[in-house]
Structure formats: structure tokens, C-alpha cells
Amino acid sequence: MLYRWLMTGAWLLLVLLALPVQAAPQGSPEQGDVRLAIDVSGSMKDNDPDNLRASGVRLLVDLLPDNVRAGLWTFGQQVANPLAMGTVNDQWRQHALSVLPQLTRYEQFTDLESALNLATQGVRGEGRTHLIVLTDGMVDVPALSDKPARDRASRERIIKTLAPDLAGRNVVIHTIALSRNADTDLMRAISQQTGGLASVAEDSRALLRSFLDVLNQVAPRQQLPLEDGRFQVDDQVQEFTALIFHDQRDGPITLVSPDGERLSIDDPGVASRWRHDDRYELITVPDPFAGQWQIEGPVGAGSRILIDSSLQLRSANIPATLYAHIDQPLDVWLDGMAKQGDDPSRQPVVDAVLRGAQGEITSTRLQRESDGHYRGHLDRIDQTGNAELALQARTEAFARLLTRSVNVVPVIDASLSGDQSRITLKAAWPRLTRDNTRINADLLGETLDVKPLADDRWQITLPDDLPDESVPVDLVATVALDNRILEIPLPPVMLNSDAATSLSGARLDRDAVQGEQMASSQEEGQDQPWSLQRLWHLAQENWPAARAQAMQWMQDPRAWWVAAALIVLCLLLAFRRRRLRRQRPRHRRDPSV
Structure with missing residues (x-):
């Protein structure tokens, strides 16, 4: 009896300690909500080693207009809400900056579906809500068994159920996909369904620009043209904010007014605010003098002059x-x-x-x-x-x-099946239908048959005897619309994209090919075999995330209780096994003659 009680208690302790901490539900938002959901999976450490996402969030915090409501969520294996929804003001901004270190508390997995659900909890659609999502990976949900199927099911629910539901609740999702490993097709799908911007940052250096692109959709600002470090202020400009991008090791920035006054971070003069970041300067000047202003120092791409003006x-x-x-x-x-x-x-x-x-x-x-x-x-x-x-x-x-x-x-999306037997086409532009659109497909001079599947879908069946080399399927859409005939070339679909040579015998740039080809549909793709080489690559890719997750878990006091419970459980199992051996009846062996 004592043994059974100890076993039951050990199992309950493990279950309770392993339960994830859920983010607290938020109240209903007011109009103009801005919400950020930032990926903190372990791969972010490799794809953003300089933590430029913190600079991007800081830039958003500085430029968000007063009196809107905003909040921050992080997601990996779990979803947390370190910055609850609040009204943007100086106090809120200070609180927002204090939670930025939490962006480097890396976790395993990338549970995007839970992040979208929890970050929009309580949104009823009375006003527009902007949700900004930054991620560098694929849908990667925690699962003990049948993980590829669970990942695909989560991805499908996001596209077919969750995104349409959020669009109906007036939620606009702006996505920032960091690195080529991100599921850009998924990011674009949910952004298009909700009317948001799908931005792609090839590397961390482009991340700040992507944050600014999204902010320009959320809170657009009037600007003055900036040419060769100079801009002209007229008498209707009430205030300007100079956002000047630069590299981390670039020299100082000096702002020269029309009357020759030189403003710097050490001597800001008439500037009411001068925020310095390793990647940018943010300088606000109220009631500026009319005339030509000049920026001395490095002025990086994307720099701009934001203004408040009656014109x-x-x-x-x-x-x-x-x-x-x-x-x-x-x-x-x-x-x-x-x-x-x-x-x-x-x-x-x-x-x-x-x-x-x-x-x-x-x-x-x-x-x-x-x-x-x-x-x-x-x-x-x-x-x-x-x-x-x-x-x-x-x-x-x-x-x-x-x-x-x-x-x-492109007006039409194309996806190649995993076995390269067919290409599925779907109209991305809503005005295209099977009645006004004809698609021509050509493979090495041979015209392929294109059959409609639905009002906005077509399918191309590929021949069985495909060449071993990498070859393109050329696509052209002929559209009859508004009393016009449009011939629209579509991006080609590359067959055998992993082949080292094309039919001409030239060596292929695989990165370039993969950048041009349409991604294979996850809904129609087949699972790849788990070869030793694939397992080794997966282990290499996931080792930083696993190590970060283990270090974070060991810092949690509950981890030691989990370890103690596991030790007790192992001892009890060993004790049980030994007792069963002692109770097992021994059979007498008859002697042989």
C-alpha cells in the first residue's frame, strides 16, 4: 500500500511541476491597440546575435504616438506577457524599456498559434487592432508524439481558421520574417488575409528597417525629403524628429541649424530629446527655425525626417x-x-x-x-x-x-508537390477566376496540360520521365479583365532544384534557385525519411535552442523538485523490480543423465 501511495505522489508531483505557466488574460482593448509578439526561440540567438530586435522594439516604443494602447508578448514553448496593455506615455515607455532583457530568455519550440491566440485575447473588433509578429522559424509546437503532423495541423488552423477569425475581429497582422529559415509563405498568408504588411528581413541588419516599415503602416507620419544629409524646414512645421540610422562603430552625429547652431548628444541645444542607440539617433526639435538644416556624420539608408505640421x-x-x-x-x-x-x-x-x-x-x-x-x-x-x-x-x-x-x-501562387508529380496554382489576386484566366505551362518546349480544380485553383500534371537536371516550368497567365487582355508572366517553378547542374551543364547557385522557386506546399508535401544525415543536421540546428532551454530550466527552482521526483520514481521502480524478482517462483531443473 505504501508503495502505491509513493508512486501516485511522485507522478502527481511531476505532472504539476511540468504544467506551463499561462499568460494572464487581458481586458478588452480600446481603439487603436498596437500589440507586439516577439519570437524568443533558441534560433533567434543565432539569427539575431546582436539582439537588434531589442533596438527595433525600442524604436517602436519611441515613435508610437501618445494615448494609444500597446503591449508586448513573447513566445517560444510558452507565451508570456511581460508588458501588459497600457496607454502609451512617458511612464509606459520607461516600463517597456525595462522588459527588453526578457527578449533574450530563449526557449525551445515556436508555438505561433498560441501566440496569436493569447496576444489577441479579449479583442472584440470595436476598433482596429494592429498585431506585429516577429519570428525566424517555422511552426514548431511542443508534442510528445507524431510531431510533424501536429505542426502541419497547427499551421493549417492558423491559415484556415485563426487568420479569418482575427480579420473578422478587425485585427491587422503585420509580420516580420527574419532569415530564410522563416516560413515566409505562412507569414504572407496571414498578413494578406488580415490586410497587414508581410516584411522579410534577410538578416539582422535589415531588422530595424523592417520594424520601421511596419510602424509606417501602424502610425504613418508626415516627412520632409532628406537629400545628401540636408532637409528644408518651412514655417508650417511645428516640430521635427530626425531618425538617423548608422552602424555601431560610426562616428558622432551633429545637427546644424539654419543659423549655424551645432547640436550634439553632449550639447543638444534646442533639441528637446536626443536618444542614442548603437544603430540610430532620434532627435526631436520643437518650433524649429525655417530654412535648411544639415546632418553632419553618417546618414544610413532609411533615415528620415518626421514632422508635425498643419500642412x-x-x-x-x-x-x-x-x-x-x-x-x-x-x-x-x-x-x-x-x-x-x-x-x-x-x-x-x-x-x-x-x-x-x-x-x-x-x-x-x-x-x-x-x-x-x-x-x-x-x-x-x-x-x-x-x-x-x-x-x-x-x-x-x-x-x-x-x-x-x-x-x-505574384498574382498567382504556385506550389510543387513533394514527389514532383504536379504543380498546384492558386489565385492570389482576388479578381482572377477560372472564367477570366487561362494559364499556359511550358517544360522544355512542351506544353503541359492545365486543369481547373476550383474557381480560383488550377493543377498541372507533370510527366513521369523528368530529366535529372534542374529545369524550370515556365508559366504565363492570360487574363481578360476590364475590356483588356493582359499577358502576365509568373515566376517559374524549378524542378529538381537540388540538382547540381542545369541542362546546359552549368553549376547552379542553389541559394539563388531556392530564392526564386515556389516553396513546396506543406499541405500536399510528403514526410521525408529520417536519415542519419538529416538527424545530424537537425541536432546541429537545434543544439543552441536545447542548450538555452536547459540552462533556463536549471535556473528555475522547480527544476530541482522535478529532478528529486524523478530520482524517487526511479528508486521506487528499481525497488519494485527487485521485489518481484524475489517473489518469482524458482523452477527445479531435472538432472540430465
């Missing part, structure tokens, strides 16, 4: 997702500008420029119409990826700049 450049809604080869209409106007009559020389010139990672993609000059609005459209959008749309109005007296971060994607 503002406005635009109609610009979606966070644009589609390649599809024209984007623009409608822009100025608020707070005195009427200038019909004299064209006194009217501002308004330009729109779309820039991507490789430079300018397309640009246009908007035309003024009778209602005072400037209208036009962007065409020739032939690049995909993250981009910035800059709208600028300029006269001899003033200039105003408004930027929007966007994600340019």
Missing part, C-alpha cells in the same frame, strides 16, 4: 499588398494648403515612386484634377518583394513626403 499630404487607401503587373491607382491631396488659384506655376508637383531592393521599380507624375486631387496609377510593376511607395509634393515654398511600405507578390 499635410494625404492619400486614399493604399493596400499593403500590391500585385506584379497589375496597375495600382493613386489618389493624393493636400490638407491645410491655402488656395493657390489656377496658376499652374503655384501648384505643387506631385510624384509617386515605387522602390524595391534593387532600386526604382516604376514612377509616375500625378495629374491635378478639378477637385484639387492628384490622380494617376503605377504600372510596369515587374518586381516582387518588399518595396516602398514614396509620394512627394513640392513647390518652391515647401515639400511634403508620405511613404508606404508594401509587399509586391
Whole structure:
């Protein structure tokens, strides 16, 4: 009897100590909520070794407008809420900065589904809620058995159930995918469903820019053009904030006013605030002198001059997702500008420029119409990826700049099955259907059969005798829409992408191929065999996370109780086994002759 009581107690102790600590539920938010969910899985230590995510969060904290409500969640194996929802003010900002060290308390796993659920708990949809999600990995839920299936099920619930539910509750999800290991297809899917921005930071150096891109969607600000470290302040600017990016080892920054006063972090002068970070300077100047200001020192890409002014450049809604080869209409106007009559020389010139990672993609000059609005459209959008749309109005007296971060994607998504037997196509642009779209597929000069599966889905069956080399399937969509016929080239799907050579015999750059090819659908993919080489790579990738998780677990006082319970349990099992051996009847062996 005593043995049974001890066994039961040991098991209960283990169960109770192993229970995760759940984040406390939050009350219902007010309008304009901004929520951050930051991945703290062990791989973040390798992909962001300089902890630039802390600088990114600090930048958000500094630039968030007063009186909105904001909070911070972290997620790995568990979901924590170190910064509860509160009204943004100086006291809230100080509290937010004090919790930044918790971003380096690494955990195992990446439970994105739980993070989305807990970070939006209590949201009922009365006002818009912005949720910013930073992660560097795939859906990786804790599971004792059948883990690949559980990961796929969690991913599917996020796309098919959770994201539509959050969109219905007026939650806009902006995602930042850090590194190529992140599930960018998943990030883009949930951002597009909720109307948010899907930003990709190839490495930690691009992380600050991604935070700023997302912030530009959450709380857009008027700007002044910054050219060669100079910017022109007009008499309608009430305050400006200079955000100047630089490298960690760059020299000091000096701000020179029109009357020659030199402002620095040691002698800020008329600046009401000067925050120094290893990666940026944030300088706020109220009631600035009109005229040309100059920045002396390194001025990195993405630096900008944010202003408060009664004269503002406005635009109609610009979606966070644009589609390649599809024209984007623009409608822009100025608020707070005195009427200038019909004299064209006194009217501002308004330009729109779309820039991507490789430079300018397309640009246009908007035309003024009778209602005072400037209208036009962007065409020739032939690049995909993250981009910035800059709208600028300029006269001899003033200039105003408004930027929007966007994600340019193909009009149709393609996914290759794991056994390379078929390609599934799905319309990403909602206006494409099987009735107005015809898809042509070509493999080495041979036309492949494309069959519709649903109103917005098609399937290509690939031949059995595929070549051993890496080859592309070229895709073109012919669309009949708005009394026009559009020929839209789609990104090719690479077959045998792991092959070392193409048909021409040239060595392939595998990273480049993988960057261009469409990711294989996880819904249709097949599980890969667990070879020794695969296990070794997985062990190498997960060792930092496992080690960090073990160190964190050993620092928890409960860990020693768990260890004690395990020792007691092992002793009891050994005692039980020994007693059974003693009670086992011994059989007499008959002697052989």
C-alpha cells in the first residue's frame, strides 16, 4: 500500500511541476491597440546575435504616438506577457524599456498559434487592432508524439481558421520574417488575409528597417525629403524628429541649424530629446527655425525626417499588398494648403515612386484634377518583394513626403508537390477566376496540360520521365479583365532544384534557385525519411535552442523538485523490480543423465 501511495505522489508531483505557466488574460482593448509578439526561440540567438530586435522594439516604443494602447508578448514553448496593455506615455515607455532583457530568455519550440491566440485575447473588433509578429522559424509546437503532423495541423488552423477569425475581429497582422529559415509563405498568408504588411528581413541588419516599415503602416507620419544629409524646414512645421540610422562603430552625429547652431548628444541645444542607440539617433526639435538644416556624420539608408505640421499630404487607401503587373491607382491631396488659384506655376508637383531592393521599380507624375486631387496609377510593376511607395509634393515654398511600405507578390501562387508529380496554382489576386484566366505551362518546349480544380485553383500534371537536371516550368497567365487582355508572366517553378547542374551543364547557385522557386506546399508535401544525415543536421540546428532551454530550466527552482521526483520514481521502480524478482517462483531443473 505504501508503495502505491509513493508512486501516485511522485507522478502527481511531476505532472504539476511540468504544467506551463499561462499568460494572464487581458481586458478588452480600446481603439487603436498596437500589440507586439516577439519570437524568443533558441534560433533567434543565432539569427539575431546582436539582439537588434531589442533596438527595433525600442524604436517602436519611441515613435508610437501618445494615448494609444500597446503591449508586448513573447513566445517560444510558452507565451508570456511581460508588458501588459497600457496607454502609451512617458511612464509606459520607461516600463517597456525595462522588459527588453526578457527578449533574450530563449526557449525551445515556436508555438505561433498560441501566440496569436493569447496576444489577441479579449479583442472584440470595436476598433482596429494592429498585431506585429516577429519570428525566424517555422511552426514548431511542443508534442510528445507524431510531431510533424501536429505542426502541419497547427499551421493549417492558423491559415484556415485563426487568420479569418482575427480579420473578422478587425485585427491587422503585420509580420516580420527574419532569415530564410522563416516560413515566409505562412507569414504572407496571414498578413494578406488580415490586410497587414508581410516584411522579410534577410538578416539582422535589415531588422530595424523592417520594424520601421511596419510602424509606417501602424502610425504613418508626415516627412520632409532628406537629400545628401540636408532637409528644408518651412514655417508650417511645428516640430521635427530626425531618425538617423548608422552602424555601431560610426562616428558622432551633429545637427546644424539654419543659423549655424551645432547640436550634439553632449550639447543638444534646442533639441528637446536626443536618444542614442548603437544603430540610430532620434532627435526631436520643437518650433524649429525655417530654412535648411544639415546632418553632419553618417546618414544610413532609411533615415528620415518626421514632422508635425498643419500642412499635410494625404492619400486614399493604399493596400499593403500590391500585385506584379497589375496597375495600382493613386489618389493624393493636400490638407491645410491655402488656395493657390489656377496658376499652374503655384501648384505643387506631385510624384509617386515605387522602390524595391534593387532600386526604382516604376514612377509616375500625378495629374491635378478639378477637385484639387492628384490622380494617376503605377504600372510596369515587374518586381516582387518588399518595396516602398514614396509620394512627394513640392513647390518652391515647401515639400511634403508620405511613404508606404508594401509587399509586391505574384498574382498567382504556385506550389510543387513533394514527389514532383504536379504543380498546384492558386489565385492570389482576388479578381482572377477560372472564367477570366487561362494559364499556359511550358517544360522544355512542351506544353503541359492545365486543369481547373476550383474557381480560383488550377493543377498541372507533370510527366513521369523528368530529366535529372534542374529545369524550370515556365508559366504565363492570360487574363481578360476590364475590356483588356493582359499577358502576365509568373515566376517559374524549378524542378529538381537540388540538382547540381542545369541542362546546359552549368553549376547552379542553389541559394539563388531556392530564392526564386515556389516553396513546396506543406499541405500536399510528403514526410521525408529520417536519415542519419538529416538527424545530424537537425541536432546541429537545434543544439543552441536545447542548450538555452536547459540552462533556463536549471535556473528555475522547480527544476530541482522535478529532478528529486524523478530520482524517487526511479528508486521506487528499481525497488519494485527487485521485489518481484524475489517473489518469482524458482523452477527445479531435472538432472540430465
